[in-house]
Amino acid sequence: MKAPSMAWNLVHAQRRLFSSTARQLGTYGFIGLGQMGYQMAKNLQSKLPPTDSVRLYDINKVAMQQLSDEMRESQAGGATVCLAESASDAAKEADTVITVLPEPQHVKAVYAELISPGLPKRSRLYIDCSTIDPSSSREVAGSIASAGQGQFVDAPMSGGVVGAKAGTLTFMLGSPDALVPTIEPILLRMGKRVLHCGVQGTGLSAKLANNYLLAIENIATAEAMNLGMRWGLEPKTLANIINVSTGRCWPSEVNNPVKGVVETAPANRDYAGGFGISLMKKDLKLAIVAAAEARANLELGERAREVYEEAEKLEACKGRDFSVVYRYIGGKE
Numbered sequence: 001m002k003a004p005s006m007a008w009n010l011v012h013a014q015r016r017l018f019s020s021t022a023r024q025l026g027t028y029g030f031i032g033l034g035q036m037g038y039q040m041a042k043n044l045q046s047k048l049p050p051t052d053s054v055r056l057y058d059i060n061k062v063a064m065q066q067l068s069d070e071m072r073e074s075q076a077g078g079a080t081v082c083l084a085e086s087a088s089d090a091a092k093e094a095d096t097v098i099t100v101l102p103e104p105q106h107v108k109a110v111y112a113e114l115i116s117p118g119l120p121k122r123s124r125l126y127i128d129c130s131t132i133d134p135s136s137s138r139e140v141a142g143s144i145a146s147a148g149q150g151q152f153v154d155a156p157m158s159g160g161v162v163g164a165k166a167g168t169l170t171f172m173l174g175s176p177d178a179l180v181p182t183i184e185p186i187l188l189r190m191g192k193r194v195l196h197c198g199v200q201g202t203g204l205s206a207k208l209a210n211n212y213l214l215a216i217e218n219i220a221t222a223e224a225m226n227l228g229m230r231w232g233l234e235p236k237t238l239a240n241i242i243n244v245s246t247g248r249c250w251p252s253e254v255n256n257p258v259k260g261v262v263e264t265a266p267a268n269r270d271y272a273g274g275f276g277i278s279l280m281k282k283d284l285k286l287a288i289v290a291a292a293e294a295r296a297n298l299e300l301g302e303r304a305r306e307v308y309e310e311a312e313k314l315e316a317c318k319g320r321d322f323s324v325v326y327r328y329i330g331g332k333e
C-alpha cells in the first residue's frame with residue numbers, strides 16, 4: 001500500500017484547522033458497538049469537544065439507541081451524537097471511521113459496503129480495531145486505497161472489556177509512519193498506550209503472535225500447577241516459586257488458574273469474567289491461519305486449539321475465562 005503523502009496529512013490537519021471556525025471540527029463514524037466498541041465509542045465521544053460529531057452504527061439497533069441515550073444524558077458533555085442508518089451512512093461525512101467488529105467476514109462485509117459506488121470519495125482515515133487475520137486486513141486496506149476512499153490501518157487492542165470501559169486499552173498499530181501522529185491522539189481517547197508495530201497489517205501480526213504465546217502459556221501453567229499439586233506442593237508455594245523462576249508468565253503471576261493463588265484472578269470467581277475461552281480459541285485459530293500463510297511451523301498450535309475447542313464444549317467451562325482449561329485438564333479444585 002502506498003504511504004500517505006505529507007499532503008494527505010496536511011489535508012487532514014487543514015480540515016481540522018479550517019473547520020475550527022466553522023460549525024464542526026472533527027467528524028467520526030463508529031461502527032460496531034458490542035462489548036468493546038460500546039465502551040470505546042463512549043470514551044471517544046466524551047473526550048471530544050461539542051464541535052465534533054460521532055455517527056454511530058451497529059446492526060443491533062437496541063445497542064445503538066441505548067448508547068446514544070447514555071451519551072446524551074451524560075454530564076460529561078462531549079461530541080454531538082447521531083445515529084446512522086447503515087455503515088455507509090456512518091462513514092459518508094466522516095474524516096475518521098473506527099470499526100470494532102467480531103471476525104474477518106464482518107470486517108470484509110462492512111468495508112465492501114463502504115467502497116460501494118454510493119460513498120463520496122474522500123481521504124478518510126479508517127481505523128480497524130477488530131482482531132482479524134493480517135491478510136484479510138491487508139486485502140481490505142488495498143480495496144479502500146484502490147477505491148480512492150482514503151487510508152486503512154489496523155489497531156487491534158488488548159485490555160479487555162475492563163480496559164475498554166476504563167479507557168486504558170493498549171493498541172497495536174499497523175500503519176505507515178507518516179500517519180502515526182494523526183492516529184495516536186484518536187486512539188489515546190480510548191486507551192493509554194499506542195504501540196506502533198510497523199506497516200499496515202503488523203499490528204495484527206503482533207497481537208496474534210502475543211496471543212499465540214499466551215494460549216500455550218496458559219495451558220502449560222494449568223498443567224504445571226496441577227502437576228506440582230499432585231506431587232504434594234501447596235499451590236501458593238508452587239506459584240511463588242514459579243514467579244521468581246524461569247517459568248514465570250502472565251498466567252502464572254496474574255491470571256493463575258488455581259483458586260486461592262491470586263486474589264483477583266478469575267479462578268476465584270468460578271472463572272467468571274476475564275478473557276473468554278471462545279475469544280482465545282478465535283485468536284489462536286487466526287494465528288494458525290496466519291502462520292500457515294507465512295510458512296511458519298507451529299508444533300503446539302493445533303494441539304492447543306483442540307484443547308480450547310474441547311474445553312469450550314463442556315458446560316462447566318463454556319463462557320468462562322480461558323484459565324478454565326485447568327478444570328478441563330482435571331486440575332484439583
Ligand code: NAD
Pocket residue numbers: 031032033034035036037057058059060063087100101102103106109110129130131132157158159160161275276279
Ligand atoms: P462483540 O461480538 O461483543 O461486538 C461486535 C459488534 O459488532 C456487535 O454489536 C455486532 O452487532 C456488531 N456487528 C456485527 N456485524 C456488523 C455489521 N455488519 N455492521 C455493524 N455492526 C456489526 O465483540 P467484542 O467483544 O466487542 O469484540 C470486537 C473485536 O475486538 C473482536 O475482533 C475481538 O476479538 C476483539 N477483542 C475483544 C476483546 C474482549 O475482551 N471482548 C478484547 C480484545 C479484542
